[in-house]
Amino acid sequence: MVAVEAVPLRRIEPPAHGSSTHTTIPHRRSLDPSTPMVTSREPAGLRTRQQPSPLQKRTSYRLNTAFFLFGLLNNALYVVILTAALELLPQGVPTGLVSFANIFPALIAKAVWPYLLRGRVRYTRRVWSCAGLSFVGMLLVSFFPALTMRLLGISLASFSSGLGELTFLQLSTRYAPKHRSGALTASAAASAGIETNFAGDAVGWFASGTGAAGLVGAAAWWVVRPLGVQTGMAILSILPGFMVLAYLAVLPSIDQLLHPSPGQAQYAPISTSDDATSPSREQLHDDDEDEAAPLNGAQADTGISSPKDGHGDDDVKVRLSFAEKMTLLRPMLLRYILPLVTVYFAEYTINQGVAPTLIYPLPTSSSHPLLALVVKKLTDYYPLYQLVYQTFVFLSRSSISIFKLPAIPRHLLWLPAVLQTALLMLLASESLYAWFRQSIASPLVIVLICIEGLAGGAAYVSVFYSIGVDEQTHSNPIALPSATDDAIQAEDGEHAYDQSYAMAKKAQEHEFRIGCVGFGDSLGILAASLISMPLQLGLCNAQVAAGRDLCKQA
Numbered sequence: 001m002v003a004v005e006a007v008p009l010r011r012i013e014p015p016a017h018g019s020s021t022h023t024t025i026p027h028r029r030s031l032d033p034s035t036p037m038v039t040s041r042e043p044a045g046l047r048t049r050q051q052p053s054p055l056q057k058r059t060s061y062r063l064n065t066a067f068f069l070f071g072l073l074n075n076a077l078y079v080v081i082l083t084a085a086l087e088l089l090p091q092g093v094p095t096g097l098v099s100f101a102n103i104f105p106a107l108i109a110k111a112v113w114p115y116l117l118r119g120r121v122r123y124t125r126r127v128w129s130c131a132g133l134s135f136v137g138m139l140l141v142s143f144f145p146a147l148t149m150r151l152l153g154i155s156l157a158s159f160s161s162g163l164g165e166l167t168f169l170q171l172s173t174r175y176a177p178k179h180r181s182g183a184l185t186a187s188a189a190a191s192a193g194i195e196t197n198f199a200g201d202a203v204g205w206f207a208s209g210t211g212a213a214g215l216v217g218a219a220a221w222w223v224v225r226p227l228g229v230q231t232g233m234a235i236l237s238i239l240p241g242f243m244v245l246a247y248l249a250v251l252p253s254i255d256q257l258l259h260p261s262p263g264q265a266q267y268a269p270i271s272t273s274d275d276a277t278s279p280s281r282e283q284l285h286d287d288d289e290d291e292a293a294p295l296n297g298a299q300a301d302t303g304i305s306s307p308k309d310g311h312g313d314d315d316v317k318v319r320l321s322f323a324e325k326m327t328l329l330r331p332m333l334l335r336y337i338l339p340l341v342t343v344y345f346a347e348y349t350i351n352q353g354v355a356p357t358l359i360y361p362l363p364t365s366s367s368h369p370l371l372a373l374v375v376k377k378l379t380d381y382y383p384l385y386q387l388v389y390q391t392f393v394f395l396s397r398s399s400i401s402i403f404k405l406p407a408i409p410r411h412l413l414w415l416p417a418v419l420q421t422a423l424l425m426l427l428a429s430e431s432l433y434a435w436f437r438q439s440i441a442s443p444l445v446i447v448l449i450c451i452e453g454l455a456g457g458a459a460y461v462s463v464f465y466s467i468g469v470d471e472q473t474h475s476n477p478i479a480l481p482s483a484t485d486d487a488i489q490a491e492d493g494e495h496a497y498d499q500s501y502a503m504a505k506k507a508q509e510h511e512f513r514i515g516c517v518g519f520g521d522s523l524g525i526l527a528a529s530l531i532s533m534p535l536q537l538g539l540c541n542a543q544v545a546a547g548r549d550l551c552k553q554a
Contacts, residue, residue, distance in 0.1 A: 059252045063175070063198055064205045064401065066251035067168065071209020072216060073243040074164040077134055077157050078102060079217025080236055081141070087229055088141065088150055099352070099529050101154040106162025107526050111519035113166060114512055118319045120504075121511060126167045127247045131240035133160035138237035142230050164243070165210075166518045172202035172468050173510040175254060198257060199468040204400035207461035211397030214390035318504040320512060328509055329516050335413065336463050337520045342417035343459040344524025346424040350452055353532030354424065355385045357431045357539040359550040360442040371442060378554040381442075388446055389453045396457025400465055408462035416459035423452050431539045434548065460521065467514045 052060070081088070085098040133156050140153030176199035224232035320328075359381050363371040374384055399405040408415065427448060430436050436444055540551040 056257070059256045060198070060201070062250055062252045063257065064201055066246050067172065067202045067205040068209040068212070068401075069246040069250065070164075070168040070243060071206040071211075072213050073209075073239050073246070074130070074161055074168065075210045075213035076217040076220065076239055077138065077236065078106075078161045079214050080221045080233075081154055081157065083218045083221045084225070084229070084233075087225075088154075090147060093147065094533070096529065096533050097151070098154060100526075101151045102158050103522060103526050103529060105155045105159035106165075107519055107522035109159050109162030110166050110515075110522055113163060114515040114518075115322065115325060119317070120508065121167070121170055123167065123171055124247075126163070127244055130160045130164040130167065131244045133157070133163075134240040135237050138233050142233035142237065145229075160240075162518075162522065166515050168206055169203070169464055169468075169514050169518055170511040172199050172206060172464075173514055174507070175199045175202050175257075176468060176510065197469060198254075200465055201401070203465045203468040204398075204461060207457075207464065208394070208398040208401045210460075211390075211394035211457055214393055218386075218390065316500050316504045318501060318508055320505070320508055324509075325512055325516070328512055332467075332513060332517055335410065336467065336517045339413045339417045340459060340463055340517065340520030341524040341527075343420050343456055344521045345528050346417070346420035346524075347452060347456040348525045348528035349532055349535065350420075350424050350427055350449075351386070351389065351532075352528060353535035354427045354431055354539065355449070356382050356536050356554070357543065357551045358385070358427065358445050359554045360438075360445075361550070363442065367439065368443065371446075375442075378550060381554065385446070385449050388449050392450045392453030393457040396454040397461045399458060400461055407465040408458055410466050413459070413463060413466070416455040416462075419455045420452065420459075423448055423455070428535075428539070432542055434543075434546075463517060463520075464514060467517060470513075 081098065081102050085095040088098060089095065137153040137156030137158075137160065140156065141150050142153075144150065144153070176197050220236060221232070224235050227235070359378055362378065363375055365372045375381060395403075400407055427445070430441075430445070434441070543549065543551050
């Protein structure tokens with residue numbers, strides 16, 4: 001095999017103010033046959049590598065922190081309401097009513113909103129709206145003890161939580177590069193030391209935050225619980241305000257991530273198309289306001305736009321039609337949505353319908369010394385199961401962000417669904433027939449619940465990570481040095497506008513793809529809540545008929 005030496009990159013200095021610079025690059029067919037070409041498939045050929053500066057690292061930490069806080073604060077109130085369910089309702093009202101009011105509005109938000117939205121997402125308004133709805137909902141729960149008002153408050157907070165999750169997942173796609181004929185591919189840019197795809201980081205840390213919300217939300221309620229429902233809920237109603245603060249003060253822009261200092265070297269590739277001077281094909285635009293964003297320097301170089309970029313007068317109006325959305329939805333159903341629905345249906349059926357019936361005689365210090373320290377009475381089993389479950393959900397949702405583990409490959413995303421369904425059948429059969437050996441039954445159930453949490457969390461983070469980093473790009477640029485293509489675009493303004501339109505449309509398609517999958521977990525949870533109550537009663541009655549009545553005592 002003949003060794004190939006790569007064409008070295010050179011630093012491109014920005015032209016002096018007022019000067020006109022046009023770099024002529026040889027047509028790919030006019031290159032000397034003996035001169036090798038470096039494509040994005042061979043990132044090792046890029047000789048120049050820039051290590052992230054301390055400022056870039058700090059900016060990346062800000063991105064990770066912001067999305068972790070988004071996941072934590074957006075989901076924490078959902079957990080608080082479930083934890084406090086018994087104390088929010090009058091005596092005799094089933095807690096399943098709280099569960100329904102806490103999940104159904106979120107399902108509506110995630111299932112309907114992506115199809116109702118026409119045009120760009122206005123992220124700033126969305127974040128403020130979600131925070132405001134949560135705040136009002138918590139105040140209704142706090143200051144109005146009537147059942148109707150509390151259910152209304154829970155529903156508002158639930159709708160806000162669902163819309164918030166949808167919003168932040170869509171926001172993460174704005175940190176993914178949208179490649180064009182004048183931009184480096186992600187692999188080539190990374191090999192040059194220019195990391196451009198931050199969507200995976202954003203999704204990973206958001207998922208980690210949602211996992212932490214299960215632990216933090218439950219702990220927060222137990223901290224304020226001695227103050228009573230009114231004071232405790234009023235205190236927790238300020239949490240959404242920190243979500244707005246994280247968005248405004250912590251979240252960095254793409255400009256800050258890629259160009260922390262002026263004069264940083266910029267590299268641009270040549271298109272593999274026959275027309276080496278072909279202008280860009282895609283562009284992202286800001287979503288916070290109605291006005292479209294202009295192409296600034298950073299956007300032109302990277303093909304990425306920030307949710308916090310400025311705005312201009314050169315509007316690029318893009319609206320996906322319902323037919324286009326259906327076309328985007330169809331391939332997502334079997335690959336992403338159905339696995340997520342299956343995982344969460346099995347997971348929450350275990351949590352709400354089966355786990356409450358898995359009650360065993362109290363452990364002794366001689367047989368299970370560690371378990372005996374935690375389980376003092378029969379009613380301690382279920383809270384222990386939930387604590388173990390939430391802990392391992394957090395660990396698995398943090399697998400990409402904290403533990404730096406790879407996501408589940410796209411072709412294996414059905415694996416957690418199959419595993420979760422098998423766990424449901426196994427634990428339901430144990431509840432019915434008690435076929436686990438008595439000496440290991442309770443520890444074995446705890447281990448299986450650990451696996452349940454790992455499977456559910458891994459499915460969530462892997463599905464959204466896969467969509468977040470899936471750029472749906474078919475171009476294959478050659479990584480050679482070139483000037484920016486601003487001058488080329490200026491030669492053909494109409495063509496540049498068409499290409500900017502294509503970029504903006506691609507950004508909206510990416511947002512819709514990740515948004516349309518978001519209702520999968522809520523749909524699975526809602527379906528599980530509808531069958532869990534009769535399932536729990538049926539399993540417990542079967543145990544009593546078999547002479548085991550511990551489920552009635554717990």
